[in-house]
């Protein structure tokens with residue numbers, strides 16, 4: 343990334359953190375993926391319970407790898423541990439009671455509104471209600487000008503890329519843009535717009551200068 347781009351992203355992030363504060367959310371800016379990981383784990387007391395949603399961004403900062411190495415330091419609620427439908431259902435239930443829940447977002451507007459579109463809805467459910475703390479790690483590549491721009495980003499970037507990643511049979515996985523589908527594999531089932539946080543200290547947003555996810 344050029345130095346100009348780095349400065350522009352930092353300048354924008356500083357403004358966004360002020361907007362997040364008005365929305366009762368804590369904002370932080372990290373230049374690099376490494377710093378983002380350090381910030382994310384800095385919130386965690388020893389032996390707290392932790393869960394997370396599927397996230398390329400968390401993967402890219404090394405969060406999953408860190409948790410594998412430090413699994414004895416926390417109570418990790420692993421959503422992939424369940425084999426049967428009932429076991430998976432039980433794990434998702436436990437995730438909603440976690441002390442800390444980690445995720446990214448599909449987009450965030452320049453004035454701090456967080457926008458997510460989910461297929462199964464487990465991730466947005468935990469964002470809305472349940473875990474005591476939610477930490478979002480969001481690359482500055484996901485900043486949108488406004489809500490309309492954020493939703494367009496989902497239909498043009500996040501949806502087509504995520505359906506390829508998850509090997510979903512949707513129009514966008516073949517054409518690269520949204521066809522407003524109603525297919526069985528559709529990952530655009532629940533649109534959640536987070537514009538304010540009522541529970542003090544619950545939502546923390548780590549904005550990251552390096553690109554993360556899609």
Ligand code: SF4
Pocket residue numbers: 496497501502505512513514515519520521522523524525527528529530
């Ligand atoms: S609505 Fe369907 S086609 Fe559009 S982005 Fe979502 S999954 Fe893809």
